[in-house]
Amino acid sequence: MNADNSGVRHTEHLSVELTVEVFSMLADATRVRIILALRDAELPVNSLAEIVDKSPASVSQHLAKLRLARIVLTRNEGTRIFYRLANEHASLLVTEAMFQAEHSLSIDPAHHRAAHPATPDVS
16 A cells, blocks of 8 residues: 655645745845855844945845845844844855855865865874
């Protein structure tokens, strides 16, 4: 007797579709720069605009998309809105994608050299 696994396939299909949406959300240089800027700090739009070298209006539009995708969260402080990453996963995805990109540039990318420094010759 074969168990019906259509529910599993549906869940897997939905996960794949949502994964593609996450990747498409991250497939923009400004949004990647925003995520990198938010790795270590919670920031308002104007600060993010300076960091990513874009207008505050442009950054606001990107942040709205990232917020709809639940990649960033907000906190109000008076009239200012501060943005932060919703969790560590977007940062990890961007970091891993950057590591993958380094492989296109070098046989021995910097992230491998940093993780495995050369052993000094003690002979």
